[in-house]
Amino acid sequence: MADDGMMLNMVDDGSAFRALPVYKGGHWKDRLTARKAAQHYQKRVATQKQTEADAARAAKRRRVEKTESDEAVPERHVATTIPIAPKPPPNADEQPKQFISSLFTSNPVPKTQAEETNAVDRDPVMPSNAPLDDGLSNFTALGLSPTLASHLLHKMDVKAPTAIQETALKELLKTDTDAFIQAETGSGKTLAYLLPIVQRLMNVSKAEQEDGSVGRIHRNSGLFAIILAPTRELSKQISVVLKSLLRCAHWIVPGTVIGGEKKKSEKARLRKGLNILVATPGRLYDHLTTTKSFDASNVRWLVLDEGDRLMELGFFDEIHRIVGRLNNAMKDPRRKDIPGLPTSRNTTLCSATLKSDVERLGEISLKNAVHVQAEAGDRDDEQHDEKEEVKDSDKPDVFMPPAQLQQSYVVVPAKMRLVTLYAYLKQVFAGAKPDSKAIVFMSCSDSVDFHFDVLTRTKEEEDDDDTAQEPSPTKKPINRPIRTSTTSTTTTTPPNATHASAPTISPNLHVHKLHGKLPQPLRTATLSSFATTPRPALLLCTDVASRGLDLPRVDAVLEFDPAFSAQDHLHRVGRTARAGRPGAAAVFLLPGPEEAYVDVLARAARTPPRRRTADDVCAAAFGPSPASTSASASPAKGRGPATPPPPPPRWHALATAYQLRAERWALARAERGAAARRAFAAHVRAYATHVAAERAAFDLRALHLGHLAKAFALRERPAGMGMGVRVGVGAGKGKAGGGEREGGGKRGRRDGERDGDGAAAAPDPDEARRKMRAKMKMAMDAASEFNIG
């Protein structure tokens, strides 16, 4: 059954009193569609006016009747007699009926208003994570050797330290201490903990050259530092930075054990000897317990990078055991006393946040740690014991995005999400630099797959679509190999046409997708392609790419689906505006309860986020209305409507045409429809997993599934999804209010948050949500999918 967004296109009965715009160029079907959409819009406005006039006349008649007779008409009866739609004309049956995809009707009214600050030009903001260019801070002044400083400058293009690097070098180069490094995204935390370690190991070798008292470090001198990262991707990234740093100290040998290859080769590497090891916790613990040749007795530094992520992925127990083993290893008789290196082991914990789970990690790994932060004001009391750390954490989390990041939110009705995504991306890449990149975050893998296919559908698929008027489940599927990147589709639309058919996002765009269900080698190849392509590139991904990944030249981040928590949001938007570069981030919000999320955004922003609407984005992307469509018509003389309804803006037709093409494409092949339905169902399930503090903004019961289906190029809400999801009465009006419900609305009233657990199995909704969120994470980006060793 069509939802209320699907309107029957009534046959033109000749009542149109205003010439329709003439559409030129493009495919004939799209021109037809655009024309029908315009007709439909005019008819709807006329019908609305007629309905209002009829209602007014009926009310007047009733008032007159009431005064003439004591028989009053009951109010509710009156209500049902008001015509809600015009009767079809007598010859309607002779005309072909067509469903018109009405994107612009029955959309909820946004609650938020454009802020005045939107209109004001904001002062340029100084980047908060940029290298310091005050002329005072340079690496040699902070204690780095000229060799290392020159290597940074000439080989790594790192001229001056960032604020966190400056503080870390001051604290960690000369003193032996545990440290908790906390700084915003993209501020250079990796070099902040690597530089002191590398410099001190280089100093040891220097001492040997001067007085011959210490043997120069070589691969068999011992393992001095271990860096633990939560995922393979992050470990590899750290390893790349470390290797490029050590090109000026080639005798210091780095290595990795992160799984994904035969353990035998890792064992061989460990046996050969390494000085600095990058590892994932599971794999490291495995080697600590099973690899006999693995000697950890000389370890002087343990770094726990991305502490919050380590905890989220459940590595607490492994790290606890690793710390215990390393403590024991310090008493090993094989331990060498090397002047210049710390006598006991120093541990550094890096985390963007100071949440309680990170504190737990600190409790088991840190002792009298210094708190290394970029802002001087936050370092008043630098010496903390573990208890003091816990006290500090009682203050609100001060994790903020980089100051130069421009944040905005776009209020997008559910039905318009797909077309607005397309329009938004068109805008991002219009006139962008040739190597500009953008990332779009989605809530689940199925949604990423679906949107990747929709945005990159090929000409061949579109042609296939053109021949299909109806769904054809019997057609053989096109054998599309698994691909994670492709060039955006080209269409037959001539560049200067009147845009009856949707143009491409950008002719040279290289589109990628990344999520946890893809095999590891594909993920690695995709990331590498996205990072290195010289063309404009787009990455559609889940939260697999939200933490720690340092992808170059990302100018824009779009949260197509809002993050599951404010913390996740900050990590996601932190993929842009790195190391002082500019960046923009936007999040799509549905009109209604979701707009409450603006408060969460504002709390996690240094300046209030700007507000835009789907109309703003689409109008800008599809082009402004031509003068002919905005000119006001002269009032009609005599009886009849005093003012003709304004014609729709031209972009309505273009947006509608885009939507219809996507729908036709999805309907044309059974496998595409199935993918769309899968994405829809997974999206709705993911929707139920927002953290408790933000759940009010993401109320599953307020979700209009019929409208949302359109965002997945479906013409109606898929029936019988079996998601265990129920949508409440408030979920849009629909006919008789019953069309929106899964399972006829007779299921439990609060089962929206459950995923097939059944009501009895999940008595505590919070617990159920937590479980479901954990499940979603596992399905999207969690440890199992990273194959963490």
Ligand SMILES: Nc1ncnc2c1ncn2[C@@H]1O[C@H](COP(=O)(O)OP(=O)(O)OP(=O)(O)O)[C@@H](O)[C@H]1O
């Ligand atoms: N002093 C510097 N000057 C210029 N660029 C730098 C400097 N230090 C680091 N960078 C660059 O900044 C980028 C971000 O660094 P890094 O990944 O270490 O940040 P981070 O703080 O760990 O971010 P996240 O919290 O997102 O993991 C990298 O591309 C790195 O090469």
